[in-house]
Amino acid sequence: AAVHPPRFPSPRPQPQLQPQTPHASNPTPLLPELIVGEQAGRGERICVLAPLPSSLSFLMRLVLRGALRRSATMRPSFSRLFSSSDYSNRERESFEEELERVAQRSQTSVSLKATLDTGLGLLLPEGDNSNGMTRRERTLLQIATFLKRELPVRLARRVVELKALPEGLDQMPSVNRVREWYEQSFVEIRSFPTPSNVSEEAKFADLLHRIYERHAPTLVTMARGVHELKQTLKAERGPDYDLSDAAEIHGFLDTFYMSRIGVRILIGQYLELHNEQQPEGYVGLINRETSPAFLAEQAAADATYLCDRTHGDAPEVLIEGATGCTFTYIPSHLYYCLFELLKNSARAVCESHSVGAHLPPIKVIIADGEKNEDVVIKVSDEGGGIPRSHMPRIFSYLFTTATPAFDAGSSIFSSAGDHDRESPLAGLGYGLPISRTYARYFGGDLNIMSMEGYGTDAFLHLSRLGNRAEPLP
Incomplete structure (x- = not known):
């Protein structure tokens, strides 16, 4: 069997982010349910959330105006995103409240087999092709719909954790930078309408590619943050201070990096599936002949x-x-x-x-x-x-x-x-x-x-x- 080098998501064009026209009403999702895995021999069916309120277009305008800036010295201000008296109580909630609310939602666990089967289109609902899309287009739209729901939950949980770290780790400049990346990605995905056709799915893929690239240095940036904490604590507590046995910090890092691997796989697999020509044995990032x-x-x-x-x-x-x-x-x-x-x-x-x-x-x-x-x-x-x-x-x-x-x-x-x-x-x-x-x-x-x-x-x-x-x- 032919073998190939390990694959990483291929470079994609970097179009400028365009304002999204809010839906006048929540359209009926093309794929109302997504089978994400099997437990005890039965499929676990996960309901897809309806599109977000149109008022979130206000959030997108903040993104477009540069409210979210990738800067180590200037943190984005999210204190009150929904302050107009024209909005309902829920729409006036602060970014912090929105983040906490989304972080309380349950995550959806996937397996390698479910990821492979989804990429092959084996989990598509049978006979549902009313819009005349190809099997590949339906598969990409199915995955995009799932990611639109799942990624904000995972990103929100990490932001909440990054704001309350032990020993002052959450105050380190590099850790703040990582948190800003997660906050920006959360806002961008939440403000994007749920894809319902091929054109919207392609724009969503472009957004996820930018997010994927933004988070590429996360591992080494967090490592720098830990190094900054070590230097700070040594200056405060003496040069012999040893942080090696700080179990709470190690536990957080273990959880954080495990979650990051999951997000990278979900996005990376989706982006790779956009390449129509897959090397022999490959389905996205997965090789059936590794x-x-x-x-x-x-x-x-x-x-x-x-x-x-x-x-x-x-x-x-x-x-x-x-x-x-x-x-x-x-x-x-x-x-x-x-x-x-x-x-x-x-x-x-x-x-x-x-x-x-x-x-x-x-x-x-x-x-x-x-x-x-x-x-x-x-x-x-x-x-x-x-x-x-x-x-x-x-x-x-x-x-x-x-x-x-x-x-x-x-x-x-x-x-x-x-x-x-x-x-x-x-x-x-x-x-x-x-x-x-x-x-x-x-x-x-x-x-x-x-x-x-x-x-x-x-x-x-x-x-x-x-x-x-x-x-x-």
């Missing part, structure tokens, strides 16, 4: 490049086991996990052996079988292992054994996305916890076993079935 061995080769090449650039040498990477296996997965997620594990192993091997000495190889072993519950990948190195005292903190976002990238003066993090091979070799301390979050998102896991003085084995478990719903925070 090859762990092929992705391991790519990750090994990129990790070797980074290691050689940093240390002047790099260990060989051997790929063994079930190298011919394929399964349904999102290749970009698997690539990220393998890249981080191999990057850590390569650095450990180089730092634990003297310059010019023979470097023992890193082994990637793939285990798979038709009856296996998981595809399991082991990354094994002889890089000296991890001290037992460090093991409880290796999955903490607040702990790293390398020089922090921000302290090293890296300029890459000013506008970088989630990850690429040009990033510093180590320093954020996010590699392992984010990799575990990616693995757990669709029912897998990441475990580490280490022998101090010898080496480390990482076990990456990936669910073969893809029927486990995402763990919503």
